[in-house]
Amino acid sequence: MSLVKLSNINKIYELDAGLTFQALKNLNLSIEKGEFVAIVGPSGSGKSTLMNLLGLLDKPTTGSYELDGHNVAQLRENTLAELRNKKIGFIFQNFNLLKRTSALNNVALPLIYSGVPRQLRIERAKKALEEVGLADKLNSLPNQLSGGQQQRVAIARALVTNPEVLLADEPTGNLDSKNGEEVIKLFQELHKQGRTIILITHDRNIAKSAKRVIHVKDGEIL
Numbered sequence: 466m467s468l469v470k471l472s473n474i475n476k477i478y479e480l481d482a483g484l485t486f487q488a489l490k491n492l493n494l495s496i497e498k499g500e501f502v503a504i505v506g507p508s509g510s511g512k513s514t515l516m517n518l519l520g521l522l523d524k525p526t527t528g529s530y531e532l533d534g535h536n537v538a539q540l541r542e543n544t545l546a547e548l549r550n551k552k553i554g555f556i557f558q559n560f561n562l563l564k565r566t567s568a569l570n571n572v573a574l575p576l577i578y579s580g581v582p583r584q585l586r587i588e589r590a591k592k593a594l595e596e597v598g599l600a601d602k603l604n605s606l607p608n609q610l611s612g613g614q615q616q617r618v619a620i621a622r623a624l625v626t627n628p629e630v631l632l633a634d635e636p637t638g639n640l641d642s643k644n645g646e647e648v649i650k651l652f653q654e655l656h657k658q659g660r661t662i663i664l665i666t667h668d669r670n671i672a673k674s675a676k677r678v679i680h681v682k683d684g685e686i687l
């Protein structure tokens with residue numbers, strides 16, 4: 466059983482005046498547990514649309530999505546949100562960290578939503594920060610960290626709930642090449658430890674660091 470299985474997915478956005486735009490066209494994609502996959506394609510090709518579907522942030526117009534054996538294509542928003550918290554760890558281009566909050570508390574935050582008691586939240590956040598090599602930065606605020614370190618905090622935050630899938634949209638887009646490489650190395654280590662990683666990028670060089678590269682163009686997989 467694949468961890469992720471998209472079958473005949475179509476995504477049609479409704480524009481003004483009854484116009485529509487089809488951003489994904491009859492897309493089929495399976496990803497196995499433990500894979501490190503890059504999804505690459507030019508601007509406007511549908512990468513973020515696909516990420517939003519994979520991450521349960523949006524629903525396809527038609528088609529089926531099986532995540533870990535559950536059919537999730539047309540679930541209600543509150544059920545989706547619950548699954549999203551449990552199964553998906555998001556990493557974004559701009560880190561999305563809380564500014565006046567320490568690295569430790571940023572990482573511990575998602576555990577509040579899953580009802581983990583405070584002491585355990587702190588322990589697990591510490592462990593996640595150790596995993597990304599930031600054991601010495603627990604109390605640093607985001608603006609006291611380099612871009613690469615901030616992204617590693619964001620990766621720790623994605624890991625802390627122990628999700629089935631790490632979904633990263635242009636995670637190196639705001640980083641210089643050295644920090645970008647470090648983040649990619651971290652993904653490769655996490656992959657070796659058995660994590661499932663889906664990396665979305667327009668950068669073919671970054672994409673090469675994954676084990677499998679999927680090319681998207683005009684809403685289709687090539």
Ligand SMILES: Nc1ncnc2c1ncn2[C@@H]1O[C@H](COP(=O)(O)OP(=O)(O)OP(=O)(O)O)[C@@H](O)[C@H]1O
Binds near residue numbers: 478511
């Ligand atoms: N909410 C929306 N309403 C209408 N059209 C949309 C919407 N979101 C995206 N689109 C269109 O769908 C297409 C795919 O957009 P998407 O954001 O998925 O591209 P992308 O591959 O992530 O691009 P980039 O590399 O620039 O981030 C684009 O033509 C875009 O204009």
Ligand SMILES: [Mg+2]
Binds near residue numbers: 513514
């Ligand atoms: Mg995008």
